[in-house]
Amino acid sequence: MRWMRFRIRTNEEAEDVIISSMMDIGLAGAQIEDKVPLTAAEKEQMFVDVVPQEEDDGIAYLNFFAQLSDDGTLKVSLPLDDEEYSADGRGDVSYQLENEGGREVVKTPEELKEDIFRVLSEIRNYCDIGDGTLSVDITEDIDWMNNWKQYFHKFIVDDVLIIPSWEEPSAEDLEKADKIFHIDPGTAFGTGLHESTQLCIHQLSKYVTPGCEVLDVGTGSGVLSILALMYGAGHCVGTDLDKGAIPAIAENLKNNGFSEDDLKLIIGNIIDDKAVQDEVGYEKYDLVLANILPVVLVPLAPVIGQFMKPGAVFVTSGIMNEKGEEVAAAHRAAGFTDIHMDHQGDWVSVISRKPED
Template identity: 50%
Template sequence: MKWNKFKLKTRTEAEDIISSTLMEIGIQGIEIEDKVPLTAMEKEQMFVDILPDNGPDDGIAYISFYLEEEEDKEEILATVRRELEELRAFIDIGEGSIEESQTEDVDWVNNWKKYFHQFYVDDVLIIPSWEEVKPEDEDKMIIHIDPGTAFGTGMHETTQLCIRAIRKYVTEGAEVLDVGCGSGILGMLALKFGAGHSLGTDLDPCAIDATHENMEVNGIRKDQYEVMIGNIIDDTTVQDAVGYEKYDIVAANILAEVLVPLTPVILHQLKPGGIYITSGIIDDKETKVVETVKVAGLEVLEVNHQGEWVSVVARKAKR
């Protein structure tokens, strides 16, 4: 059986958000081609084409994805194009053109298993379902999560920055809001670290099933969390449902272009003295996000780095 291959032309700064959007739609087997130098971990963990003699970064990226012949490609492509147009409101995705070709049969789903293995975020072990916990790790905090359910396995630097900040600032019984929750990993870890309740919001309905599945497999009760679909930035219905001055911690692992309009809105969801944890910020956007946080009236507590990614942690003033 052959596969239909679709090659999407975009910009390097939009790679992450477009890749996550494709995964949320249900597309698997994504390849990314660009001229950005890869880190050692990316070479080991990501399924990418590494081209020789790339030359200087031109800001252009190609994201290829695959559909089986029997899939309704017209319906899926229509969904992809609709999602791309919605993303244009938040980020420059560039040309956004899609070229079609065919390729030989490849087991894309199971190929993930060659690239995603158990790993630690400090002393937390994150492990996929197809691997066994080693005897020496049985006393560790263990999180079971698989790639492909929704964006967010904990492997990416941005997620790890958020995990460490949540662990540092979470208090017993805390209320936590995770904007752009994806797989639910941040809310789940907040609960494991002692939070009392978490609410995740996301734009894609896939986040509901992904969060429920991951919470269940990790022993989180249904009364400890909620998932809500909608855009908290501009939808007052979502803002009202989430609630005001309710959260001890708000986490947003989203690109800088989304954090800029989000920050002045999310200020109203935070309790006085609440902590705002942001990540998904490429290093050359650090100043922009820090200034946005300050203009919103938040006190910057920390700016942390991992690789080329940045996390900004801030606090809302107490009354």
């Protein structure tokens, strides 16, 4: 099997935005090459005695792949069209589970390159992507979609064992962890391994109360929402812009003994879409989670309070240390109180509370 590789030169801050956008046009197997220092967990998984040290220059290369046919065309899998979802466009989880591969289309390399340049141009309007240059080459017969699994292993965050579908918990794991989160990252875009996600997980045991209502903005694969349910939340609502969240959440709900009755997913932008806001509901949430980029967290802050009960807690993450004060300032400007930060590695979580009436 042959693959065409599309290699984009960008910067570290734009990695997540570009990866999500490229998946929307059918590119797969995202690989990141940057010089961000390795975390302690990543170092433990390396089979070397000395970790190479390189100065972080902020440059990143993102590699994406499309299957190359004998006739020179490319096969890509696009998200389902709106009419292929539920009638209200919010996403039918049970239907999407049966059609999680999306719809396969055929494109020429030139057509796909045009799509990539169009998307990069759109991202430039709101995000610095650095060079944004593109190179293309062909690689042979490598299972890009599955080889990465050899590097993802079970790990424990607080009292939670997060374990992929191809591993089993040991007796030692079961002694250390009170909760087990089963995940198949092959269908997800959030595994819990990232430090920003772990920062949010640390807050769940502090702020989830029995039967509470949780709103998870940018829920992705539903890791945080489902863990909130494990900690005793009564119900969760998640919002996301990416319809790829539908099969990812469905799979994770199924693997962990929950159903779509426990976690409602709404596809759309909670910041400026009135229909989404009305469906989310006002002044009904005890805890709001938002593990997304500061470029979204800052405009989210003045909007999110209307969905929270008085005294509710707002947990934000996905923030590099140098951006922490900017996000905290947005919380203050929006009228939140009890603002504090938790740090882990290069990342910070900003937590605040909506004032009581």
